[in-house]
Amino acid sequence: MPGRIAATGVFAYGAAAGLAADLLVGDPRRGHPVAGFGRFAGTVERLLWHDHRGWGALHTALCAGGAAAAGALAARAVRDRPAASVALTAATVWAVVGGTTLGREARAIGGALAAGDLEVARERLPHLCGRDPHSLDGPAMARAVVESVAENTSDAVVGALVWGAAAGVPGLVGFRAVNTLDAMVGHRSPRHRRFGWASARLDDVAGWPGARLTAALATVAGGDPRGSLRAWRADAGRHPSPNAGPVESSFAGALGVRLGGTLSYGGRVEHRPALNAPGRDVEVADIERAVRLSRRVTALTLVTCAGGRMIIGAIKRRLI
Numbered sequence: 001m002p003g004r005i006a007a008t009g010v011f012a013y014g015a016a017a018g019l020a021a022d023l024l025v026g027d028p029r030r031g032h033p034v035a036g037f038g039r040f041a042g043t044v045e046r047l048l049w050h051d052h053r054g055w056g057a058l059h060t061a062l063c064a065g066g067a068a069a070a071g072a073l074a075a076r077a078v079r080d081r082p083a084a085s086v087a088l089t090a091a092t093v094w095a096v097v098g099g100t101t102l103g104r105e106a107r108a109i110g111g112a113l114a115a116g117d118l119e120v121a122r123e124r125l126p127h128l129c130g131r132d133p134h135s136l137d138g139p140a141m142a143r144a145v146v147e148s149v150a151e152n153t154s155d156a157v158v159g160a161l162v163w164g165a166a167a168g169v170p171g172l173v174g175f176r177a178v179n180t181l182d183a184m185v186g187h188r189s190p191r192h193r194r195f196g197w198a199s200a201r202l203d204d205v206a207g208w209p210g211a212r213l214t215a216a217l218a219t220v221a222g223g224d225p226r227g228s229l230r231a232w233r234a235d236a237g238r239h240p241s242p243n244a245g246p247v248e249s250s251f252a253g254a255l256g257v258r259l260g261g262t263l264s265y266g267g268r269v270e271h272r273p274a275l276n277a278p279g280r281d282v283e284v285a286d287i288e289r290a291v292r293l294s295r296r297v298t299a300l301t302l303v304t305c306a307g308g309r310m311i312i313g314a315i316k317r318r319l320i
Contacts, residue, residue, distance in 0.1 A: 011165055012306035014086045018093025019302060026100040033095040037067060038180055045185065049195060056185070056195035060202055063181055068174035075169040092169050096176035098156040099298050102128075103291040106145050110287035113138050128152075130187075131263055140263075143282040147259050149290040150218075150251035151244045155179050157294075158217075158301045159210025165305035178206045204242055211243035213304065214297060215250035221296040222254020229253070231276035235260075238273040245275075252276035254293060257286055 041063045048059050071092070078084035105128045112121040121141050122133035129148040136144060159179065163171035182203035185196035215236070219228040231253030232246055239245030239260070252259040258279040260272045 009310065010082060010085045010089055011168065011309050014089025015093050015161060015164060015302055015306055017086065017090035019097065019099070019298065021090065021094040022097050022100045026104060027098060034176060034180060037063075037177060038184060041177075041181060041184060045195075049191075051191075051194050053194050053197045056192075057198035059185070059195070060178075060181055060198040064174060064177040064199075064202065067177035068170045071168075071170040071173035088169060089164070089172075092172045093160070093164065096160045096172050098152070099294065102149060102152050102156055103294065106149050106287050106291050109141065109145050110284055113142055113284045113287075138284070139281060142284050142287060143257075143259060143261070144263070145287050146251070146255070146257065146282050146290045147248055149287070149294050150214075150248045150259075153218075153251075153294040153297055154211045154214040154243065154247045155207065157298050158214045159207050161301050161305045162210045162213060163206070165309045175206055175210075178203050207243040211247050213301065215246035217297045217300045217304070218247070218250040218254050218293060221300055222251070222293055224254055224256060227253040227256060227276070231279075235273070235275040235277075239275065240270075240272065249275040251290065251293065252279055255286055255289055256280065257282045 041059075044059055044063055048055050048062075074088060075085070078088055105124065109121050109124050109128065112118075112124065116138075118138055118141075121138070122136070125131065125133040125136070125141060125144065129144055131144050133141065156179075160172055160175050163175040165171075167174070178199070181199040182196075184199075185192045186200035186203055187196065215232050219225050219232065222228050228250045232250040235249040235252075236245035239248060248259050252275045256276075256279050258277060258281060259275040261274060262269065262271050
């Protein structure tokens with residue numbers, strides 16, 4: 001019985017320890033496991049690339065499937081040792097989440113904008129999102145940062161924890177692999193329009209539960225539940241991304257700001273509808289507010305996912 005009880009708490013203890021490690025040290029500047037996966041995926045892409053969805057699907061299956069399988073093998077190796085399982089879960093959570101680096105980069109850009117140094121802000125913006133920084137003024141960069149904090153709270157933290165609660169270490173690793181592949185090949189560049197189709201669609205599916213949980217927790221934690229819920233319900237479906245829509249609209253309502261509008265990616269201009277149109281324009285101070293909201297959402301996600309996994313484990317033990 002003690003071993004069983006310890007086993008049901010593996011994710012809770014491991015996730016808490018992994019998030020604490022991320023909070024204390026953030027991402028390593030060199031040798032990050034996700035960067036290593038990216039290099040591997042890039043090598044596979046060079047070997048397999050054809051302007052065809054089928055070859056892209058094979059690339060996705062080999063890379064994401066291989067990462068999840070490696071996670072499953074590692075978890076199986078320590079399955080009967082709860083302490084080792086907690087350590088593996090903690091190390092994996094630390095490797096796949098990026099909340100501290102997200103907040104650090106957002107605050108660095110916010111500091112440059114507050115100091116009036118637009119060039120420094122433009123230099124740092126690509127560390128956070130893929131927009132063309134040279135076409136943005138100060139308010140547009142502040143809006144881009146807030147939108148990126150919202151979306152990456154789901155992609156870099158909540159989504160991983162949701163899949164970790166559902167499937168343990170393989171879920172954590174698999175989600176991060178899928179999300180990384182989407183960032184690498186899922187965009188609509190001429191090279192990846194067909195080849196990256198499978199990665200983009202799989203990322204939409206994998207990110208669905210985390211995005212809705214992020215939106216729900218932002219509604220609870222944002223200080224204006226009615227405004228956040230109203231913006232989520234009214235505007236989420238107007239966003240071109242099925243997962244960024246709920247997250248960005250709920251953050252917009254929670255912060256009382258208006259997101260969306262014209263933006264540029266890789267020279268391609270997009271005109272997106274406004275999210276939370278009654279809200280005011282984003283100000284530099286809203287970057288810090290968005291980072292703090294992201295931190296609260298992360299804490300609530302840990303409680304929600306760990307608690308849910310332990311409750312499900314208790315129900316299974318009763319049924320058995």
